[in-house]
Amino acid sequence: MNNVRTQLQQRVKTAIAEKTPLRICAGNSKECYGNKIKTNHDIDIKPYSGIIHYEPTELCITVRAGTRLAELEAELSKHQQILPFEPPSFTQNATIGGTVATGLSGPRRPYSGAVRDAILGVTIIDGQGEIVRFGGQVMKNVAGYDVSRLMTGAQGTLGILLDISLRLIPKPEHNITYQLPHSQQEALEYFTNTRHSNLPITASCHHKLQTYIRLSGSEKQLDELVKTYDIQTMEDGDDFWRDIRDQQHDFFQRNDKPLWRISCAPAAPLTQQVDIRTLLEWNGAIRWITSNMPANIIQNIAQKANGEAILFRGHVAGINTFKKPEPTLFRLHQRLKRQLDPKGIFNPNRLYEGL
């Protein structure tokens, strides 16, 4: 693997010397998530894969960025552990590098944290073509700035991820899922109430007048809950959550309209609109919308909830995936980018135009 690593580093050094921008890619499963990168130079991370170090008692794994999620999860499963953020695999090719670069988390996110919360350390190729390491394998580490978190969700614009150390959690013995007939408003109220409870909830969703809740824990614990609350469990609960996570659920399968993702405070009030299909996730903190409504209306809905609308999939004229932040904040982004990638070779414009 050292060979692959050296080759990647060499590619970057050449790109720096020639000032040719690079498009960083691996599984291409999240290609739609971000602006198009105008370059003919792809740098493929896929070959740089495999688990470097895994010690279950330390609740930590170090993997190469090109490792497929499926492969990683299979290994963890052998030791009854999981990634706390339950990342989506939109295709079988999704990699851990792409997951960290996009910062996308799945159904478990509100209950056991996001990708950025689980990141312990990274090794990257930086804007000078150097291989540098930050963080480590311990959860508590405050020496130096938190470069590992800075890389998470940076869409590859600040460097190329090579090795990634992640915090793990024990895999729950059992999961059960139940459904409740709820309007959206009732669902939000239910989410708010359960947030204050000690129920071992690990996923929540609302779609088409049904609230879906997943509980995880020991068999005995779940049995007790089923008895106490007279819960009717769903037969194919695990499949349901996998479909939601990987966007295989019917809701995500219709490609005729753009798919928007609104991220807001979970209890933010709903804005009712005709002609939109909605799916709530994360206790209400994620509101998926498919609609042909003009972008400004969708953005308005997000703004009313004090949140942010992302054009997740589909095309809307004049609209990029992510909305540019306000000028002072954008200037800080530019200054960071210029400092860390002075030649502008890593995924230019992928996150914002002009970055």
Added chain:
Amino acid sequence: METHIKKELENTIDGKLAKSILRSCVHCGFCNATCPTYQLLGDENDGPRGRIYLIKQLFEGDGSESTEKTRLHLDRCLSCRSCETTCPSGVKYGALLDIGRKLAEDLAPRSREEKKKRKRLQTTLSSPKRFGTLLKAGQLLRPLLPKDTRQKIPKKRLALECPTTIHERKMLILQGCVQPALSPDINTATAIVLDKLGISLIHHKKVKCCGAVSQHLSSEDKAITQIKNNIDAWWDDISNGIEAIITTASGCGVMLKDYPHYLREEGEYLYKAEIVASLSKDISEIIIEENYTSLPIKKTHKLSWHSPCTLQHGQKIIGYVEELLTNTGHTLLPIQDGHICCGSAGTYSILQPELSKQLKHNKLENLTRETPDMIVTANIGCQTHLQQGTEIPVVHWINLFI
């Protein structure tokens, strides 16, 4: 903390004491968290850790750095000793402050004006007779005075009939200097309750003030004279095996218990002071040992309990009064920031009116939030101070036992 006491003080009693206290401080800053003035002013100089630092300079520096500013920050301290309760390292802040204040006075003497004011206060307050006369005049004129002054003069309270039975069990009582005039009911209530429990009280006319007023007003010599006078007055009874010396104002109580500190340089008196301190008991410490549930309780109330700093931090008496009141059927309301001073703090309310007012305001907000029938406390200073800001009666808890 690293400490280098300057040569001329190194071998004095105060210098040695300061050194040992300073060395026990690890500068963690926990004390600031529960310091009333730090909470209000947000300046390190106005919190215990900063004041310890200022005092450290007094003992280490050549004196050129320490001016009236140091004195001001030390003056602003309420001496509530909340910080001592919080301090995990066991720093004896109160004792350090006391010797620090003395040194600050020497290095940056007060103006003549200021000195006069303090002198006046001290002579008036520590003499029950003089204070009583003035108060009576004030109460007579109360309706005619401007509102601000009027609020400072408490309404007249009626004294009750004292019991005359003589029991075998006897205890000494310190009636206090301002208390007999301001709230004569407290001492009589104490006598009545103890009478029912089979204890007689002895009061010596020679004992006037415990010495705290002089101490607060930085005339330590005067305080020492008063303390010695009190010890002399009590000594015969003590030699004859008196059971206890009771205080009903926790401010006096803490002073009595600190007598050994004030007489630290007084040779033979130090020994006597230690005995006085060990016999000294707050009235709650006495009652809790007796069969108090047998006392007839007329009516139960919804109460806000304000524990004076001199009780909870100074004497470290925590939970006694609460237990007494709950066990006799009263309801105690939950109080936020119960550890924070009400701003009375002896003569503080007169010398630092701004800060004192603000603390009183915050305290009353917390005490009256749940609309109690009355506020109960254990120190005449807090009682009078708080009553100035509320219509809800503020009384000594002992009054609920008669």
Added chain:
Amino acid sequence: MHISPETRTSLLFQLSEILQPEQLLSNKEELRPYECDGLSAYKTLPIAVALPDTIQQIQQIMEICCRNNTPVVARGAGTGLSGGAQPHEGGIILGLARFNKILAIDPDNLTARVQPGVRNLAITEAVRQHKLYYAPDPSSQIACSIGGNVAENSGGVHCLKYGLTVHNILALKIVTVEGDLLTIGSNALDNTGYDLLGLFTGSEGMLGIIVEVVVKLTPDAEDTHLLMAAFNDIEQAGNAVASIIANGIIPAGLEMMDKLAISAAEDFAHAGYPRDAEAILLCELDGSTIDVSEQTQKTKKILTEQGASFIKEAPDKTQQAKLWAGRKAAFPAVGRISPDYYCMDGTIPRKHIAKVLKHITKLSTEFDLRVANVFHAGDGNLHPLILYDANKEGELEKAEQFGAEILRLCVKLGGSITGEHGVGNEKIELMCEQFNTEELTIFHAIKAAFDPNGILNPGKAVPSLHRCAELGHMHVHNGELPHPDIPRF
């Protein structure tokens, strides 16, 4: 940095135009109490201390200091243990203690918006009525401020399960070095753009001034159980820790204390710790009632298997508070057995606990200094307290060398020189051991993006490349330094 009397006067004049007299301290006597923070071994007098009480004043102060190129050191409660708030001799202290208001509590969204000077524990006290609390609980939580917690990414005894500060804040309002007011993060669970919130957390006042914090609140656990296990052998205690985690149990807190720490803490708190034990573990389990009872049974079994000589259970709040009180006050309580102590903060992978402890004991004999060990054992965060006497010549230096030895070992074993106290001034030279030139260069690049002239807390957290070179840690390639444009002071 030497500053001329003219510059000083001019700066004070400019500051006095926006601050009330009592908000600006400039004479030595009143500056002295600010010369150090919780780490009193290192002291410097600043030019002045500014105590603003509005955000606008902070913005104006930053504008003035930016214009005059005056170093600014932000200070919260001054309880830090790495000298992070130690003044700069040519700069000012920006004291934020007056910002002590809780601005809003949102129980539905489990958040609270607070000013930076609010004490950590005050947040929990304020939200208790909603059956919520703020999870990170550094031992100094009674006094330390939330702004300081963010700057240091503070941990505490419960971060094994509930995370560090970075996992428990949602948004910050910051004032940039130029005086701009900016919001980073939001009340949502997910934000786009660079994770500046993550970058700011633990940045030790080097990137901007924190003026408001939105914290995440956690619902009270239905049930909590605390176990105290005593061991006659410190190595057994270390192994018990690894074994608990290996069995899929994530305790809310998992703490360890050795004999010396036990006795100091016991003197203050009278918690009922067994003074004859070589080590004790405090293991807190929380969650739903069923969950807690299951975990308790499992944990007790593990502790017994690992050789615990005695297990005490504290099922109710009062008993738990008593057992925790000793642990929380353990540091200052050590002040009772030694005039000074030097607190280390390394982290290591859990499996090495026993090994490191043995090594510390060996070093203790070599350096002839006593050590009290207090650990967040669950996450491998060590707090050896090296006892010394600052009044004795050479003892501080000896303690420092001893501490450095311990931290070197931590780095060697794959850990870090600081888990939660920050680098500050104290561990700056050891940064050269944990990071190489290229990595430090990245840190300097980040700093330059936020603070091009380096006026925010200069000399802390990240060593200049020059300093590392002097210490023999810098590797210069072909006589060229990377990023020649970066100031290397």
